[in-house]
Amino acid sequence: MLKIVSGILITIISTILGRKAVKSHSDRLSFYKSLCEFNSTLLKDLSFKRNGVAEAFDKNYYFEDFNDCLKYVKERFFNGKETIIDRRYLKDGERREIEVYFGEIGKYSSITETDYLKQKGEEFAEIVKASEEKTKKFLSLGPKLGFTLGIVVFILIL
């Protein structure tokens, strides 16, 4: 009886872990999608009404964790402090690049700022595209692999 209960628990935990392993991919994708939105908002605000960076910070974006991150970034940004991005689903190099991005916005003339935002927009869009393809593969695979592994362990226990 104990073996059956353990086996079921292991299967459940394994499935959850499998799902969590994939979640980091989908979180990364969601973060970059929201960053694209943010960048796009900056570009639109700059091009026509010449609204400042503050307006883009005050909007709500697609991914809730991005909005939380943005609140922290906003507080640092408007106090002239460097931003530190700590999201684990982002790679080290990506965290640094995003920190640099938030350190650079708002510092230039309209022409230079527009060029910079357009360039960053293209880079972020590339990352989103590559991430979407990767996430599609892993999205269903993760829980399935986790479940399979759990069943194997279950069988071994039995």
Next chain:
Amino acid sequence: MLEYLGDKIKNEIFSFTNYDNLTEIRVRAAKGVFISYFDNYRKLSESQLTYIPDIADVENIVLRLCNFSVFCAEESIKQGYITSNDGERVGICGKCVIGVGGKVQTIKDISSLVIRIPKQIKGFLQSFFDKYYTDSIKSCLVVSPPFGGKTTFIRELGRLISDEKKTDVLFVDERDELSASGKFDLGKNSDIMRYCDKRFGFYNGVRALNPKVIVCDELMDDNDVKGVIFAAASGVKTIATIHGNNLKDLQNKSEFNEIIKSGIFDIILELKDFIPKKVYIFDGGKLIC
């Protein structure tokens, strides 16, 4: 108020005086912060703070002034100033970057700032207004050297015309000093066009906003004069200011002598410390008193 200066400078300033008594703040990197203010006896005093800012402090002040969006203040920086959210005009001094056509593209390596604190003094012109504006609304040109109170004068005169004569007044507020982003009361019947040049303000204002009076600060050149002439030809009175010591000064400058002779301004007054020292009344370009 003065949040953009940062806590160290701001707190030390407020240990000397309060905001209402401040008239000017000069921030100079590696040299000091110098303030001018009215003391308890309404005498203009000057002091230097103990804090000595460095270049990074000045840069941070500029960034905060721009609300961390330099491109928002790009056009005003090209002209050598930034207007704060509270309407303080901050003159900036540094290295000019010359762009296409030999024009200043931006100012970098900013080393000093001159912050002028605008004032609204309601009621101080009531006797002047009662004496000269009871019968009719008149065009008025205010002449004074810097710090004479010209902007405060026309702000109040415009407000009185708007509220007491219930007349539509257009404020062409090139640097947002007249309205200070809505902080100052310019009257119930007033429209305010902010951050536009006078040419746009006059021509488009007359065509689209149908004012009876236009108020603007600092007539500088021929283009500004043409705007005033256009307004007058459209039946719109102008209240304006001009740098100069006295009327004779203006008469020696050809572009302004023409406008005086043209009879556009019914009143030309010489201002000192907010008070009209001499008031000249014109009728059709002829000085009558």
